[in-house]
Amino acid sequence: xxxxxxxxxxxxxxxxxxxxxxxxxxxxxxxxxxxxxxxxxxxxxxxxxxxxxxxxxxxxxxxxxxxxxxxxxxxxxxxxxxxxxxxxxxxxxxxxxxxxxxxxxxxxxxxxxxxxxxxxxxxxxxxxxxxxxxxxxxxxxxxxxxxxxxxxxxxxxxxxxxxxxxxxxxxxxxxxxxxxxxxxxxxxxxxxxxxxxxxxxxxxxxxxxxxxxxxxxxxxxxxxxxxxxxxxxxxxxxxxxxxxxxx
Amino acid sequence: xxxxxxxxxxxxxxxxxxxxxxxxxxxxxxxxxxxxxxxxxxxxxxxxxxxxxxxxxxxxxxxxxxxxxxxxxxxxxxxxxxxxxxxxxxxxxxxxxxxxxxxxxxxxxxxxxxxxxxxxxxxxxxxxxxxxxxxxxxxxxxxxxxxxxxxxxxxxxxxxxxxxxxxxxxxxxxxxxxxxxxxxxxxxxxxxxxxxxxxxxxxxxxxxxxxxxxxxxxxxxxxxxxxxxxxxxxxxxxxxxxxxxxx
Numbered sequence: 001x002x003x004x005x006x007x008x009x010x011x012x013x014x015x016x017x018x019x020x021x022x023x024x025x026x027x028x029x030x031x032x033x034x035x036x037x038x039x040x041x042x043x044x045x046x047x048x049x050x051x052x053x054x055x056x057x058x059x060x061x062x063x064x065x066x067x068x069x070x071x072x073x074x075x076x077x078x079x080x081x082x083x084x085x086x087x088x089x090x091x092x093x094x095x096x097x098x099x100x101x102x103x104x105x106x107x108x109x110x111x112x113x114x115x116x117x118x119x120x121x122x123x124x125x126x127x128x129x130x131x132x133x134x135x136x137x138x139x140x141x142x143x144x145x146x147x148x149x150x151x152x153x154x155x156x157x158x159x160x161x162x163x164x165x166x167x168x169x170x171x172x173x174x175x176x177x178x179x180x181x182x183x184x185x186x187x188x189x190x191x192x193x194x195x196x197x198x199x200x201x202x203x204x205x206x207x208x209x210x211x212x213x214x215x216x217x218x219x220x221x222x223x224x225x226x227x228x229x230x231x232x233x234x235x236x237x238x239x240x241x242x243x244x245x246x247x
Numbered sequence: 248x249x250x251x252x253x254x255x256x257x258x259x260x261x262x263x264x265x266x267x268x269x270x271x272x273x274x275x276x277x278x279x280x281x282x283x284x285x286x287x288x289x290x291x292x293x294x295x296x297x298x299x300x301x302x303x304x305x306x307x308x309x310x311x312x313x314x315x316x317x318x319x320x321x322x323x324x325x326x327x328x329x330x331x332x333x334x335x336x337x338x339x340x341x342x343x344x345x346x347x348x349x350x351x352x353x354x355x356x357x358x359x360x361x362x363x364x365x366x367x368x369x370x371x372x373x374x375x376x377x378x379x380x381x382x383x384x385x386x387x388x389x390x391x392x393x394x395x396x397x398x399x400x401x402x403x404x405x406x407x408x409x410x411x412x413x414x415x416x417x418x419x420x421x422x423x424x425x426x427x428x429x430x431x432x433x434x435x436x437x438x439x440x441x442x443x444x445x446x447x448x449x450x451x452x453x454x455x456x457x458x459x460x461x462x463x464x465x466x467x468x469x470x471x472x473x474x475x476x477x478x479x480x481x482x483x484x485x486x487x488x489x490x491x492x493x494x
Contacts, residue, residue, distance in 0.1 A: 018398030065344040069351030097312040100323045
């Protein structure tokens with residue numbers, strides 16, 4: 001049944017990765033899969049633009065219908081294949097509420113991360129300001145502090161509580177990306193423990209970005225993102241903004 | 248059962264409005280409701296910050312659990328009150344796919360609208376650039392063209408097809424807001440027809456922003472957003488950026 005699904009994806013992209021995790025969790029192996037290169041600009045190729053006119057990866061179709069929005073795709077897979085594979089929406093109304101809240105908080109987290117990591121890529125040279133760079137970093141730091149607190153306040157090891165849910169499918173790739181970009185484990189111990197506990201889950205391990213397997217070295221882009229209340233010991237990196245796209 | 252829900256909201260805010268529409272559709276009247284003022288900065292009040300540390304409206308709780316993310320709240324209400332009121336997720340897998348795709352495309356649409364409408368509010372004075380303003384408008388124009396095409400290609404009168412779904416709950420307030428901000432009906436005839444057809448639906452009419460009822464006059468902020476293929480006749484406004492928050 002996964003044969004009518006086609007995923008065009010780029011390695012290391014959290015939105016691409018989360019669809020792959022959802023497909024694994026629902027036992028939907030055997031879909032058509034093609035890895036494209038952001039570096040080569042393949043996300044702007046005709047093949048992608050036909051399905052995804054915004055020129056982004058993932059480009060995902062089910063039975064020919066575009067379902068490129070990655071969180072929407074995860075919801076769809078859980079909805080249509082409810083009784084197959086792992087159940088990703090909990091029964092408990094309170095856990096449900098926390099799950100839906102966290103899933104949609106992925107957007108502010110990703111937006112605040114992206115404007116720090118991709119500042120030079122997103123903002124043309126003549127429009128860049130040190131004041132904006134400083135503010136963006138402070139905004140990301142405040143956002144990360146919220147997530148560190150969420151994990152502290154929600155016992156159970158997963159984002160919505162005691163079970164692995166769509167919130168983990170959606171957020172794990174973002175959290176893994178933060179650490180790939182150099183987020184300091186000592187400064188964000190709850191996020192680091194969450195990352196460490198989930199990274200060997202079969203759906204995640206199987207879909208781990210191939211470029212990260214080839215080169216396990218983390219970047220230093222987010223080394224300087226400091227938790228204000230932390231006394232961690234990670235070193236500061238030079239004040240440089242990494243321009244690569246999902247390296 | 249709606250008595251354990253509390254909604255703090257601001258008039259005219261699409262995220263606030265969509266929760267109100269979802270509550271009506273699910274027959275969940277009788278929730279605790281309090282209108283706050285963006286102009287008075289009440290979205291940064293202690294009452295809001297306690298529930299929503301990002302200092303935003305809506306602030307929504309169910310049984311004391313924060314569920315501020317408005318689209319997440321709509322999903323939650325449909326999930327927990329599945330058999331009550333109107334069914335908001337279609338059975339047909341193809342309609343489901345279109346619905347999930349459109350719901351999450353609300354984010355790029357809202358982001359691209361917000362950076363045009365709130366440019367002066369979001370960007371400090373020393374960091375503003377005419378080149379960015381121009382680019383933001385072009386980006387919004389391209390985005391709106393997509394939505395005009397979606398309505399053209401999807402027959403049935405609703406965003407996902409023949410039935411009113413969560414996609415309409417999520418998107419109608421955004422589309423209404425675009426027209427409130429002066430989007431030209433002649434240039435976006437499909438969006439205008441959609442807006443016109445749905446505005447008298449009971450869930451929407453009942454929750455229509457009270458400030459819009461008091462003052463039905465549209466703004467001219469988006470008058471200059473032109474569909475490239477259009478020959479509409481709306482007049483251009485002066486090149487000014489409206490700084491009000493959800494007026």
